[in-house]
Structure formats: C-alpha cells, structure tokens
Amino acid sequence: MNAWDELVARCARRRNEKIGPLSDEAYAELVLAVRQNPVDFVDAAPEQALLLLARALDAYRASLGHDDLLDDEAFEAERSRRLAALRAECERAAAVDPGCLDARLTTLLASELDPDPLLDALLELERDGSLRELPEGDAWDDVLCRPRLRLRAAVARACLDGARFRMAASAAASVVDATLDDPLGARHTHMLACARLEDEAALGALEARWSGRESAWSHLARVLLLYKLGRLTAARRALRGYDQLVSGGAYALLRPVMVEPYLPDRPDVPACGFEEAMMAVREAEPIITDVPEFIAWCQGHDWLEASARAFAEKSDLDW
Amino acid sequence: MAHDSRREDYLRMSLRFALSLDGGDPAEAAREFASFGRRLARDRDSLPQSDADRAFHLVSLATELVDYRLPFAGDALAETLVARGRSLLDEALSLDPGCHDAARMRFSLGTASPEERGRFLAERADAVRGACEAERDRLCETLDEARRPLGANVAMRPWWRWLADQAECALICGRNHEAVDAAERLLASDQHDLSDARFTLAYALAKLEDEPALERLSARYPALAAPRADDDAWILLARIALAHKAYRLADARRLVERLLASYPGCAAVLIRQMEIADGRFARIRVPAYGEDELIVAVSEGVVLLQEGMERTGKGVFGAWLARTVSELDPEAARAVAATTGEKDGGAEGAIGR
Numbered sequence: 098m099n100a101w102d103e104l105v106a107r108c109a110r111r112r113n114e115k116i117g118p119l120s121d122e123a124y125a126e127l128v129l130a131v132r133q134n135p136v137d138f139v140d141a142a143p144e145q146a147l148l149l150l151a152r153a154l155d156a157y158r159a160s161l162g163h164d165d166l167l168d169d170e171a172f173e174a175e176r177s178r179r180l181a182a183l184r185a186e187c188e189r190a191a192a193v194d195p196g197c198l199d200a201r202l203t204t205l206l207a208s209e210l211d212p213d214p215l216l217d218a219l220l221e222l223e224r225d226g227s228l229r230e231l232p233e234g235d236a237w238d239d240v241l242c243r244p245r246l247r248l249r250a251a252v253a254r255a256c257l258d259g260a261r262f263r264m265a266a267s268a269a270a271s272v273v274d275a276t277l278d279d280p281l282g283a284r285h286t287h288m289l290a291c292a293r294l295e296d297e298a299a300l301g302a303l304e305a306r307w308s309g310r311e312s313a314w315s316h317l318a319r320v321l322l323l324y325k326l327g328r329l330t331a332a333r334r335a336l337r338g339y340d341q342l343v344s345g346g347a348y349a350l351l352r353p354v355m356v357e358p359y360l361p362d363r364p365d366v367p368a369c370g371f372e373e374a375m376m377a378v379r380e381a382e383p384i385i386t387d388v389p390e391f392i393a394w395c396q397g398h399d400w401l402e403a404s405a406r407a408f409a410e411k412s413d414l415d416w
Numbered sequence: 417m418a419h420d421s422r423r424e425d426y427l428r429m430s431l432r433f434a435l436s437l438d439g440g441d442p443a444e445a446a447r448e449f450a451s452f453g454r455r456l457a458r459d460r461d462s463l464p465q466s467d468a469d470r471a472f473h474l475v476s477l478a479t480e481l482v483d484y485r486l487p488f489a490g491d492a493l494a495e496t497l498v499a500r501g502r503s504l505l506d507e508a509l510s511l512d513p514g515c516h517d518a519a520r521m522r523f524s525l526g527t528a529s530p531e532e533r534g535r536f537l538a539e540r541a542d543a544v545r546g547a548c549e550a551e552r553d554r555l556c557e558t559l560d561e562a563r564r565p566l567g568a569n570v571a572m573r574p575w576w577r578w579l580a581d582q583a584e585c586a587l588i589c590g591r592n593h594e595a596v597d598a599a600e601r602l603l604a605s606d607q608h609d610l611s612d613a614r615f616t617l618a619y620a621l622a623k624l625e626d627e628p629a630l631e632r633l634s635a636r637y638p639a640l641a642a643p644r645a646d647d648d649a650w651i652l653l654a655r656i657a658l659a660h661k662a663y664r665l666a667d668a669r670r671l672v673e674r675l676l677a678s679y680p681g682c683a684a685v686l687i688r689q690m691e692i693a694d695g696r697f698a699r700i701r702v703p704a705y706g707e708d709e710l711i712v713a714v715s716e717g718v719v720l721l722q723e724g725m726e727r728t729g730k731g732v733f734g735a736w737l738a739r740t741v742s743e744l745d746p747e748a749a750r751a752v753a754a755t756t757g758e759k760d761g762g763a764e765g766a767i768g769r
Contacts, residue, residue, distance in 0.1 A: 259724050295593045383724050389588070
C-alpha cells in the first residue's frame with residue numbers, strides 16, 4: 098500500500114469537492130500541489146487518520162532490515178516492539194476516524210492472530226455498515242474503494258491460511274473481478290487455492306487470463322497442481338520452469354524463511370524475483386505441508402539443489 | 417463391515433472343504449462338515465488346502481501381530497512383532513508369490529513413505545485386478561450356484577483391499593482426486609462396500625471441498641452400507657469440516673453435537689485427536705459407533721484436522737473441533753486436561769479385541 102499516494106489523491110479529491118469542480122488541467126495542478134506538501138491539505142478526519150497511518154507504515158518499514166545482527170531473542174523482542182508500535186499508531190488513526198478501514202485492517206494483521214480469529218475479525222470488519230459499495234467498472238480507480246478491496250484480499254489470504262480454499266478462491270475472485278488488472282494480486286491467492294483444490298480447469302483459465310504476467314505464484318501453483326494430480330513428469334517440467342523463470346525460486350522453496358505479515362497488503366516487488374518467490378512459498382505453505390513428500394520430491398532433483406546452492410553463493414546466503 | 421482376515425481364512429478353508437466333499441454322499445458330507453470348525457482350529461493340516469490357502473493363513477496371523485497387537489506394544493516388543501510379521505509374510509510369499517495381501521503388507525512394513533507405497537500399489541494394480549478376476553472366474557466355474565457369490569466375493573477381496581489402500585495412500589499424499597478415483601473404483605467393484613471405502617471417499621471429497629458430491633455420497637448410503645445410516649464418524653467429520661471451511665460455524669457446531677450423539681461418551685477422543693497407525697491388512701475392525709471407531713476415524717481425519725497455519729500444531733480445523741467439543745462437554749475437557757502430559761494420550765485400552 099502506498100499510503101502517501103492515496104493520501105494525495107484523497108486530499109485533492111476533497112479539495113476539488115470543496116472548491117471545484119476543477120477542469121482537468123486545474124485538477125492536475127492541484128494534485129501536484131498536494132503532492133508537494135500533503136500535510137497542508139489534510140483538513141478532515143479521514144485524511145488525518147490516513148496521514149497517521151502513512152507515517153506509521155513508513156516507521157514500520159524503516160525499522161525492518163535493521164535486525165540482521167540480532168540474535169534470535171533480541172530479534173523476537175525487536176519484532177514484537179515494532180509490531181506493537183504499529184498497532185498503537187493504527188489504533189490512534191482509527192480513533193481519529195473509525196471509518197479508516199486500512200488502520201483497522203493493519204491493526205488486525207499486525208496482531209498475528211491464528212487464521213480463525215483473524216478471519217472472524219476481518220469478516221466483522223466487512224460487515225461494518227459504513228463500507229462503501231463497489232462501483233461498476235474498475236473499483237481501483239476510486240481511491241475510496243481501495244481499503245475495501247485490500248480487506249477482501251486479506252480475507253482471501255486468511256482463508257487460504259485457514260484451509261478454506263473454496264472461500265479463498267471466491268473472495269480472491271471477487272477482488273480480481275472488481276478491478277481491471279488486479280493491482281492487489283488477488284489472482285495469486287486464487288491460483289494457489291485452485292492448485293490445492295486440484296482444479297485444473299480453473300487454474301488453466303486463470304493462467305490463460307493472466308498469460309504474459311506469470312509470477313512466482315503461478316509457476317508454483319502449476320507445479321503443485323500437477324504433483325497433486327500425480328502427473329509427475331509434467332510436474333517435473335513445471336518445477337524446471339519455476340526454477341528457470343523465478344530468480345531464487347529453488348532457494349526459496351528449499352530454504353523457506355519467515356515472511357513478515359503483509360501490512361496491510363503485499364509489498365510491491367519485481368515479478369518472478371527472489372522476494373516474490375519467498376512470498377509465494379510462504380503463502381503456499383499450507384498447501385505444501387498438505388503434500389507431505391512434495392519437498393522431498395523437489396529435493397530429489399539434483400539440478401534444483403544445484404540451482405538453489407548457486408543462488409545462495411551468488412547472493413551470499415546460507416546453504 | 418470391514419475386512420476380517422481370520423473370518424476370511426475360515427471362509428476360504430470352508431469353501432475348499434466343501435469343494436472336496438462335492439460329488440460324494442450328501443449325508444456323509446454333512447457329517448464331515450460338522451467337524452470342520454474343530455478340525456480347522458486344532459488340526460488345520462488335515463484339511464484340504466492349497467499353497468494359496470496356506471499363504472493366506474499366514475497373512476491372517478501376520479495381521480493379528482501388526483494390525484492388532486503392534487499399536488499397544490512397547491518399543492522392544494514392537495520390533496519383535498514387526499520382525500515376526502515380516503517373516504510370516506515372507507513365508508506366505510514363498511508359498512504363493514501371487515498372495516497380493518502379503519506382498520502389499522510386506523511392502524508397507526518396509527517403508528515409511530506413503531508415496532512409495534502408492535507407487536508400488538499403482539504399478540501392480542492392473543496385474544492384481546487381473547489375477548483376482550481370473551481367480552474369481554475360475555472359482556465360479558467350479559462352485560455350485562449357491563456358493564458362487566461367496567466364492568466370487570472372497571476371490572475379489574485382495575483386489576478390494578489393494579484399492580482401499582491406494583485410496584488411503586493417495587489421501588495421505590494429498591492427491592485427493594486420485595483418492596476419489598480409487599474409492600469410486602472400489603465401490604463399483606465392491607458394491608456393498610465391505611471395505612468401507614465410502615469413509616475414505618468422504619474425507620477426499622471434504623478435502624476437495626466438494627459439498628454436492630458429499631451429499632450425493634450420503635444419498636448412496638442405503639444402497640451401499642445398509643443397515644448403517646449416514647451417521648458414521650467419517651461422513652459426519654467430513655460434513656463438519658466442510659461447514660467449518662465455509663465458515664458456517666453454527667452449522668458445524670450442530671453437526672458436532674450430532675457426532676457426539678452418534679458416539680456417546682466419546683468427546684475426549686475428539687479433543688485429544690490421537691494418531692494411530694493404519695491397519696496394514698485393511699482398516700482395523702472395531703465395533704460400530706464405539707470409542708475405537710471414533711479413534712480410527714479421527715486418526716484418518718488428521719488430513720482434515722491438521723491443515724492450515726495454526727500455531728499449536730493441531731491445525732485450524734483440529735483446534736476448532738477440540739475447542740467446540742470442550743465447550744459442549746466441559747467434563748470431558750477437564751478429564752483430558754488432567755491426563756495430558758501424564759501419558760501423552762495413550763490408547764487407554766482402546767482398540768483391541
């Protein structure tokens with residue numbers, strides 16, 4: 098989530114409602130002015146809350162990546178502190194504007210709940226009457242709809258973590274369908290759910306629709322699907338594809354690491370890069386552990402091990 | 417129903433004996449047959465039998481050891497039991513290389529990997545089916561009309577167990593369509609579901625979250641499993657899992673109450689969620705609606721219970737089920753809490769015969 102961009106868009110929109118309607122040209126200039134100094138344009142509770150959230154997210158993100166030298170215990174403590182600080186700021190934002198869905202969503206996601214209580218809380222948030230109806234057309238264009246879409250995408254991911262795969266698929270599909278090109282990447286959740294449900298037709302349809310925009314998720318989902326269907330020769334080819342097309346994919350699969358919760362949505366990273374691979378493997382974890390010998394099968398391919406080792410050496414990672 | 421190796425041993429021997437009496441004096445035959453049970457128990461070798469019958473007898477002895485005694489044995493005895501089971505099965509195979517049960521059980525004792533077992537079963541499946549069908553046809557030619565159905569049934573049983581094992585292996589390996597296919601093939605061949613394949617099928621359908629198919633399976637119960645209704649632990653747990661997965665928690669809770677009503681006094685089993693080894697011969701035989709049956713169903717149900725990212729390791733559905741049952745039966749929850757740690761959920765006299 099780029100909270101600053103959204104803050105700019107919302108402030109410009111509010112100003113336009115107050116003084117406008119402005120011509121397109123004038124509106125573009127207004128946006129530029131807001132971008133220069135968004136804080137000056139924050140004059141209502143929703144934007145005040147979003148400003149608090151934007152700063153809190155900046156602080157949280159800045160504090161990440163300073164833990165390389167910490168031992169396990171210190172790391173855990175630092176991490177708890179960081180998440181608690183974020184939650185406190187989000188609660189402050191939600192107190193300024195209880196309608197600040199992103200602040201409430203971020204609070205929940207930073208609480209690291211088990212899938213059941215998390216889903217319960219997310220659905221409760223969705224039931225909240227003040228939620229904006231999604232418009233026809235691309236809901237992402239309406240900056241006020243984005244929090245709602247992020248919430249739905251979080252519901253889909255919580256369903257996947259909670260082994261509710263059909264629900265994950267339908268929640269993800271509703272996010273994808275509400276936007277033109279799925280900026281939240283809900284299709285990734287959908288693809289993983291299809292793999293777990295062994296629904297080849299549905300995964301095939303998603304692959305066709307998003308052809309040319311392959312990702313660590315799409316490649317991994319294909320491997321898992323074929324493996325689960327017992328088509329091991331094809332699964333091996335797909336694994337090879339995953340290895341070749343996803344940078345560090347082999348390493349991410351064979352040496353999974355802890356991935357921080359998405360606060361409040363997946364960080365933007367390059368398609369088919371190592372960071373994406375780590376996220377995809379983490380999201381696929383409930384599916385991978387449900388095929389108990391999948392990783393052993395992966396490890397049985399020397400080229401995959403070799404590729405993972407080479408990546409580790411190149412990137413100065415442990416092997 | 418379930419497979420019973422001792423009973424099957426008896427059936428095989430009695431069919432063989434009956435064949436040997438055919439064509440003789442009926443009164444003499446009746447007299448001879450009256451002594452059959454005693455001779456089988458005390459002087460088995462005086463009865464007519466083929467190497468295949470002898471091999472199957474060894475399979476039934478091995479089954480007693482590895483399916484019914486092993487789960488309660490300490491480590492030292494366990495090794496002995498497995499070693500004796502192995503040598504019985506090896507002997508069975510040397511008597512009758514076509515003893516499919518022995519081959520299957522022997523392989524399963526030799527590997528901990530369900531993938532490997534699944535591969536072994538898949539590679540030989542066609543040959544086993546072919547052999548069982550040929551044996552059935554051969555028997556049907558020799559048996560009279562009255563005994564033909566039983567003979568045909570007994571001849572096919574090794575194949576049915578083979579398929580049941582394939583279905584269970586596939587389920588454990590996370591290949592749920594494959595599990596459904598194997599279970600459906602089994603139901604097509606074993607129409608009264610001696611193997612209780614519908615139980616495995618119910619779980620596989622729950623894994624696929626295919627609610628309509630699970631409802632269709634319920635509707636097939638009268639034809640398959642009479643007189644058992646669709647209130648066994650497997651189909652109920654499958655339904656509960658589906659309701660939980662669809663986040664219809666009130667429905668799921670009502671179904672848990674139904675499950676507890678079907679298995680009175682068994683709440684602790686649903687809280688503990690103990691895992692036990694699967695039977696090697698077939699799913700172990702336990703009384704319907706008893707505590708042991710629920711233990712078996714829950715143990716096979718770990719594929720549903722332990723899914724999802726849940727921190728205690730119980731799984732999302734497993735943790736919910738334990739919590740819900742504890743709320744519905746706090747007494748049982750207290751009893752479980754009191755014994756946990758003490759013996760880490762031992763089998764407590766459960767499952768034996």
